[in-house]
Amino acid sequence: MSGTVDDDAPRLRVDLDIDTPEAWDCPMVTETESATDVAINAVGDECAVDLQPADGDEVIRARGEVTDDCLCHVFGKFGCVPHVQRVEEGTLAVTTYVESREVVRELVDALQGSLGRVRLVRLAVVDGPDATEQVTFDLSALTPKQREGLELAVVRGYFDDDVELGELAAELDISKSALSQRLRTAQAKLVTDVFDAVGA
Structure with a gap:
């Protein structure tokens, strides 16, 4: 991947639904069936995950091991940070920001190879890290x-x-x-x- 990023270059916001494998050993899917908010902190070979269960129970704090098929590891290879918006019965709703459509293709291919089925839900053009969306393609229709x-x-x-x-x-x-x-x-x-x- 390219090393230098122009902060003024247009970016793409990518919303994905990722169906994880049944045997996937990640706290995001093993600790609760559904969560409305997920915070991930991966450092080295370990990660800490905070999950807000959808039923309103207290936040679940769990630890996991970072492996080749981990969400953070796959996104990290492309210089992307996954923002998990929701977890529901093994499906992750994830938002990230990328430099180009080519990165979208490569990221989706890598996720499919490591995790499972990936669906592109929405692409949005943004001007930069703090800009508002210019155009949104809502694929759910x-x-x-x-x-x-x-x-x-x-x-x-x-x-x-x-x-x-x-x-x-x-x-x-x-x-x-x-x-x-x-x-x-x-x-x-x-x-x-x-x-x-x-x-x-």
Whole structure:
């Protein structure tokens, strides 16, 4: 990854849902089924986690070991800090900030390889660390098939001309025309949402 970061360069806010493996030994999923707030402090090979259970019970404080498949370790490889917004039955809602779409692709690939299924929920352009969002793409309005196609297209670099439509369609086991229709519909929904938000 690049070493120097320009603080004035545009950033992307990335919201992800991560389905963790059943055998994943992390206090975030072993200590409670659902939490509304999670604070992680990883130092070296150890981490401390504070969890606020969704049912309002007292904060749970737990310790864990940092391994190759730990959330903090994977995000750290890309110079990103994971902000866990919510935990629900093994699924983590995580926000982070990255430098480019390429980092999003690499991060999602790494998370899928280490943890499990990763869903891109939202991308938002920000000016810098203290800036407000300029444009937000809310992927929750899409159907599961539209979202799956769009996520794969972003992750594999379709919009950067790094991969052909036929390759993506083969990976999803559908025809090129079916995938093209899904992507067009998804893009139309997102663009409509953006212009509605700007006009509001």
